[in-house]
Amino acid sequence: MDKRKYNGKVILFGEYSMIFGADALLIPYYNSSAEWNTIMHRPSEKAIESNKNLFDFYNYLSANEKFRILDLRRFEMELNAGIFLDSNIPLGYGVGSSGAVVAAIYDRYKLIEIQDVLKLKDFLASMESYFHGSSSGIDPLQCYLGKPFVLSQRTMDNRQQSYFTVLDTDFISDNIHIFLIDTKIKSPTSPLVERFKELREDNKYHERFDNMYVPLVNNCINCLVEKNDDEFFVNLSLLSKMQMELLSHTIPDELKIFFGKSLNDSHFQVKLCGAGGGGFLLGFTNNVENTNIYWGKTNYKIIWIK
Secondary structure: OOOOOOOEEEEEEEOOOOHHOOOOOEEEEEEEEEEEOOOOOOHHHHHHHHHHHHHHHHHHHHHHHHOOOOHHHHHHHHHOOOOEEEOOOOOOOOOHHHHHHHHHHHHHHHHHHOOOHHHHHHHHHHHHHHHHHOOOOOOHHHHOOOOOEEEEEEEOOOOEEEEEEOOOOOOOOOOEEEEEOOOOOOOHHHHHHHHHOOOOOOOOHHHHOOOOOOHHHHHHHHHHOOOHHHHHHHHHHHHHHHHHOHHHHOOOOHHHHHHHOOHHHHEEEEEEEOOOOEEEEEEEOOOOHHHHHHHOOOOOOOEEEO
């Protein structure tokens, strides 16, 4: 049995804005992963449930000609033999549980390797649409590649062009530390994204999002990649406040007090992680000790990822 592990992912920046042309920055979530196993070797209710869910996914893939570059006959045979994905990636937390499934299936059963990264992203998106109704493909791409990357999007000659840049695993400054905050709430992605699209149909909202929010996302990515720490935290504070204004429907009421804080207030700053609605929040700090002290006095668990 192939023992490659497919890590989850964390979208550091771009979770909503990349739909409309902003850059996106993703890193692997090394704390969790999925790998192939068989019910015979590791019998459990979870294994049986995973095998059943994969059968449902197989039926979706086999009903569409576009997925013929996958060896679906082998997939069916191995499902009948009890193959399943042994995963500890939390569901409904925005860290790539469905992306890892898609990446693992493509990697194991591909008959043709899609060399162009952007075409691969589109193909993985069509696979992941099974789970969410629509997909950018960026989550399974991250889970498949297992490396940090920036997806940049630019409009030239009235056409949107995408550029893909793989980063070193240690690209973030040593002085910046990143953690997840467990909200203890599972949240479906689709309703939140649909609500966002409805809001964006309003001209004033559209203008603020495109002309103010999107540039902030790009600034945060650029400052983080270029190790411009001071400017990074300034832009991050502004972005956090704008998420409260424009994406408040994705932030549970009891967690809104953490948004918009500055380093001077609390030694950390918080933003969305994934679609929001629950799951994890993302925290950034330059003071690990004080951050641990602060969150140790709350009812929320934090998980350090950098």
